[in-house]
Amino acid sequence: xxxxxxxxxQKLGVEEHLAMGRWWGEIGNDWDSHPKMLHKDVRRLSxxxxxxxxxxxxxxxxxxxxxxxxxxxLNIMHFWEASxxxxxxxxxxxxLVEGLDxxxxxxxxxLWFLTGxxxxxxxxxxxxxxNSITGDxxxxxxxxxxxxxxxxxxxxxxxxxxxxxxxxx
Ligand SMILES: [Fe+2]
Numbered sequence: 001x002x003x004x005x006x007x008x009x010q011k012l013g014v015e016e017h018l019a020m021g022r023w024w025g026e027i028g029n030d031w032d033s034h035p036k037m038l039h040k041d042v043r044r045l046s047x048x049x050x051x052x053x054x055x056x057x058x059x060x061x062x063x064x065x066x067x068x069x070x071x072x073x074l075n076i077m078h079f080w081e082a083s084x085x086x087x088x089x090x091x092x093x094x095x096l097v098e099g100l101d102x103x104x105x106x107x108x109x110x111l112w113f114l115t116g117x118x119x120x121x122x123x124x125x126x127x128x129x130x131n132s133i134t135g136d137x138x139x140x141x142x143x144x145x146x147x148x149x150x151x152x153x154x155x156x157x158x159x160x161x162x163x164x165x166x167x168x169x
Contacts, residue, residue, distance in 0.1 A: 012078045014038040021076050030068055030117070031056075047083050060144030061091070066125070067117045067147070071140055073132065097128055097137035111167070112157045113141050114149040122149070124157050 004010035012020075018041060021027045027041045034053050037044045046052030057064075065072030100108065108128050116122040125140035142148055150166035157164070 011080055014042055017042055017076060017078060024074060060142055062142035063140055066140055066142045067115050069123055093138045094136040110154050112152045115142060115147055
């Protein structure tokens with residue numbers, strides 16, 4: 001996240017935003033269009049439907065890109081304005097995973113998160129994975145009611161859907 005110095009009114013331009021994204025490679029997009037989007041690869045979110053897509057990500061804790069085959073390497077967010085009374089909480093996943101007790105960590109290391117892209121594809125992601133750059137532990141999940149389709153132990157994950165038993169959570 002980037003923040004202009006105190007007292008400086010500054011909005012990152014769309015070309016600067018895209019250029020920053022290209023530092024890390026190809027830019028992808030898997031979201032719907034909005035009339036006010038400045039570029040197809042820069043998603044526009046707002047609490048005003050006339051200004052941007054509303055409600056994105058508001059239905060549960062998640063990582064961005066959870067419903068893609070390969071979740072996002074990174075996400076560049078630029079907030080033009082803060083909403084009154086709204087908050088975005090961000091949790092460091094490395095510290096979260098490393099802070100688990102041994103029994104919980106062993107269970108989570110054995111779990112797979114089932115989700116889909118809403119377009120007919122489903123994906124099973126390891127609940128705990130490694131950050132592909134740092135090698136640190138990280139996670140792939142979404143806690144939203146319609147985003148998490150189930151958690152499965154490793155022994156269940158490759159079974160046919162009818163035979164696969166999810167864990168209670
Ligand atoms: Fe998000």
